[in-house]
Amino acid sequence: MLTLEGQEDVAGRSQGSLKSLDLGENLYLGYVPTERK
Numbered sequence: 424m425l426t427l428e429g430q431e432d433v434a435g436r437s438q439g440s441l442k443s444l445d446l447g448e449n450l451y452l453g454y455v456p457t458e459r460k
Contacts, residue, residue: 425433444450
């Protein structure tokens with residue numbers, strides 16, 4: 424399941440035995456919390 428803030432959840436499967444993700448660029452997940460006053 425892939426969930427992005429403000430977007431619909433996405434789920435899926437593909438055929439084959441490969442269990443890795445090969446990206447052409449860096450992928451960053453998460454966020455950096457900040458304190459705003």
